[in-house]
Amino acid sequence: MTVVSFLNLKALTEELRSELDEAVGRVLDSGLYILGPEVEKFEEEFAAYVGARYCVGVASGLDALHLALRAMGIGPGDEVVVPSNTYIATWLAVSSTGATPVAVEPRETTFNIDVDRIESAVTTRTKAVLPVHLYGQPADMDPIVSLARERGLKVLDDAAQAHGSKYRGRRVGSLADATAWSFYPSKNLGALGDGGAVTTDDSGIADMVRVLRNYGSRHKYHTERPGVNSRLDELQAAILRVKLAHLDTWNARRARIAARYQDGLASTAVRLPVAAQECESVWHLYVVRTDDRPGLQGHLEANGIQTLIHYPLPPYRQQPYLSGPHPDFLVSDRLHAEVLSLPMGPHLDDQQVDCVIETVKKYKPWKQP
Ligand SMILES: *Cc1c(COP(=O)(O)O)cnc(C)c1O
Secondary structure, three states, X not given: OOOEOOOOHHHHHHHOHHHHHHHHHHHHHHOOOXXXXXXXXXXXXXXXXXXXXXXXXXXOHHHHHHHHHHHOXXXXXXXXXXXXXXXXXXXXXXXXXXOEEEEEOEOOOOOOEOHHHOHHHOOOOEEEEOOEOHHHXXXXXXXXXXXXXXXXXXXXXXXXXXXXXXXXXXXXXXXXXXXXXXXXXXXXXXXXXXXXXXXXXXXXXXXXXXXXXXXXXXXXXXXXXXXXXXXXXXXXHHHHHHHHOXXXXXXXXXXXXXXXXXXXXXXXXXXXXOOOOOEEOOOOOEEEEOOOHHHHHHHHXXXXXXXXXXXXXXXXXXXXXXXOOOOXXXXXHHHHHHEEEEOOOOOOOHHXXXXXXXXXXXXXXXXXX
């Protein structure tokens, strides 16, 4: 039996082993372990890659979201529009500033926030819109940004799953007032530990995130804001510089795998992800929909194929948000009941992808008349 793992981080580390060893060695030898030259160079290189003027490295994706919101002046009493179907961090970042996340349903086709529903969620307290590029496909940014401009709102996009993806030919990372990134190991660009960043063209936002990530201080031992300690590690920055150079190659492998799935699964009972015309997804996840998820997932598992669910519970059904008040989120509820993520990552070869396809095709209940 071919065993197909969902993602194999060890294999990916092995692939770049000598380059990573060299980068780690460079930091060990430098004696500079916090906010040294590696962080500075990674910030320059990542800003150039996404096409933004500034990049500020921080300790995680959650912190990138939180600090960008604070740099935009968002705090208690404010509201921020978020998708109803996203990873919990998007909502937690808003809550941690003291503001309230106000959820908007996704489009069923793209899983991304439904632009047509944003306007009715905007109130006099709304300060920002926070779209998420879920599973690696950019949200429909142009209408979101123009609505925000009309209503005097900021736009922060959560690009934790979208390193390298494009919207109308432009890379995610400079499409909004600021963009938040995570370098959690399993992301398309992942460190060997935690990490995050904010990219922006706005010098004021970049400057404030820089101050907030380092005790709110611009000059050592002089604090001007109640900041935090949320710096990108020097060691992780050195690792990320190595991996950034391979990002496009690894994303191209993901795109090839996705194309193979799209072809191979076209005539099966699973519903395939829809690629929006204006977008180039980086396929962080390959997510199908099925009304028999437990059956299909069990069948795949019994045949050595590891799948995951992103996500089993939406944010509004998590403990901190149960008390609402929320409208019904029928689209999100349906998606959460149907989504299943198939193995996806640069570690997969064609034979493994074909094995997943053949195994899906052999699922019995679909073969009965
Ligand atoms: C991973 C992720 C985050 C959080 O990133 P961390 O680095 O784990 O804090 C935020 N939003 C989305 C959509 C994510 O996938």
